[in-house]
Amino acid sequence: MYNCPYCGKDCVNEAAVNIYLKMVEKFFKYQNKGSDITFEKYPTVGEVGECKETGGRIYLCPYCKKPFKAYYEKDKVVITCPNCGETLCLPATNRTFC
Incomplete structure (x- = not known):
C-alpha cells in the first residue's frame, strides 16, 4: 500500500500503480539513454491517483516506486522525482506552455 503524498491516506490507486509499472517495464527494455528525444x-x-482531501494529482516514480505530489515547471517537459532525483517525462496531457 502506498500513502498519499498530500494527506497520508490511501488515495493511491493500486490498480493504476500495477498497470503503470507493467507498462513502464517495456520502456526500460527499449530505453535509449543516448537519444536527443526526451520520451x-x-x-x-505514472499518474496513479488523486488525493481525496485536496484533489491533488499523485505521480509515481518508476525508479524508486514512490508516489509524490504532481507538479510541473513552465516550458519544461521533464520533472525530477523529489524522492530519488531521477528525471521523468511529464505525460503529454499534463504539459503546459502558457
Whole structure:
C-alpha cells in the first residue's frame, strides 16, 4: 500500500500503480539513454491517483516506486522525482506552455 503524498491516506490507486509499472517495464527494455528525444531517454511519470482531501494529482516514480505530489515547471517537459532525483517525462496531457 502506498500513502498519499498530500494527506497520508490511501488515495493511491493500486490498480493504476500495477498497470503503470507493467507498462513502464517495456520502456526500460527499449530505453535509449543516448537519444536527443526526451520520451526515448526518460520514462513518463505514472499518474496513479488523486488525493481525496485536496484533489491533488499523485505521480509515481518508476525508479524508486514512490508516489509524490504532481507538479510541473513552465516550458519544461521533464520533472525530477523529489524522492530519488531521477528525471521523468511529464505525460503529454499534463504539459503546459502558457
